[in-house]
Amino acid sequence: MTGARAPQGATAVTVDEIDPRPVLRHERLHQGRVIDLVREEIDLGEAGVVTREYVDHPGAVAVVALDDEDRVLLLRQYRHPVRAYMWEVPAGLLDVDGEPADEAAARELAEEADVTASRWAVLTDYATTPGSSNEAVRIFLARGLGEVAEAERHVRTGEEAGMEVRRVPLDEAVALALDGSLHNPSTVVGILAAAASRAGGWSSLREVDAPWPYRRAS
Structure with a gap:
């Protein structure tokens, strides 16, 4: 599901939009009892490739x-x-x-x-x-x-x-x-x-x- 996009010339809709960027590499740095720590390389297109570490959480x-x-x-x-x-x-x-x-x-x-x-x-x-x-x-x-x-x-x-x-x-x-x-x-x-x-x-x-x-x- 993604957020709505406004037609050209219309008022923009203020809504978060799920739009995943390609993950080039995924690594689990730590596996915990509830949460994990992961590192990923993400392709942001013209902005290049970046490395990010984050907590993987069940919600x-x-x-x-x-x-x-x-x-x-x-x-x-x-x-x-x-x-x-x-x-x-x-x-x-x-x-x-x-x-x-x-x-x-x-x-x-x-x-x-x-x-x-x-x-x-x-x-x-x-x-x-x-x-x-x-x-x-x-x-x-x-x-x-x-x-x-x-x-x-x-x-x-x-x-x-x-x-x-x-x-x-x-x-x-x-x-x-x-x-x-x-x-x-x-x-x-x-x-x-x-x-x-x-x-x-x-x-x-x-x-x-x-x-x-x-x-x-x-």
């Missing part, structure tokens, strides 16, 4: 879970690379081959927050660091919240053990995102996208199976 999903009082669910989790406890929306890797993104999002919401949702929609998509990683994230809006039955709850370990769960009014969460109190990218993007979509009567929401060409092929 992820995140969930803005909004309750009937317009409160967004946030989790407090330790993130070692930045040495910080961060307030985040539920999220997780797309590390199950062939798993639909919406099913992965529902699984993560249940596992991390013991919460279910009856209504789902795509809120927004983004590339986390397109200059150094191919990681793509799809953020879902989840509403009609309920609770996972006690006997079916996931046993959380590692950084997820003992996570604090808090429901924050969406307007308050927007202020926290803008004043520098929140730093997790999916949280900031998701909160601002939810506020913008709500202001437009939620007309921007997409179906859960909306095209997502930026997701890495398995």
Whole structure:
């Protein structure tokens, strides 16, 4: 899928366009548990051949879970690379081959927050660091919240053990995102996208199976 091109003389359409350049050489420098580091030589045509190193990432999903009082669910989790406890929306890797993104999002919401949702929609998509990683994230809006039955709850370990769960009014969460109190990218993007979509009567929401060409092929 590629972005639309405007006819000659028409107003340009501002949309990202997938248009891969030829890869002349591919090398895996490091294979990790989740992510790899690769080096590629890319033919840019008249601009010549360049060498780039980037993180090959399976992608992820995140969930803005909004309750009937317009409160967004946030989790407090330790993130070692930045040495910080961060307030985040539920999220997780797309590390199950062939798993639909919406099913992965529902699984993560249940596992991390013991919460279910009856209504789902795509809120927004983004590339986390397109200059150094191919990681793509799809953020879902989840509403009609309920609770996972006690006997079916996931046993959380590692950084997820003992996570604090808090429901924050969406307007308050927007202020926290803008004043520098929140730093997790999916949280900031998701909160601002939810506020913008709500202001437009939620007309921007997409179906859960909306095209997502930026997701890495398995």
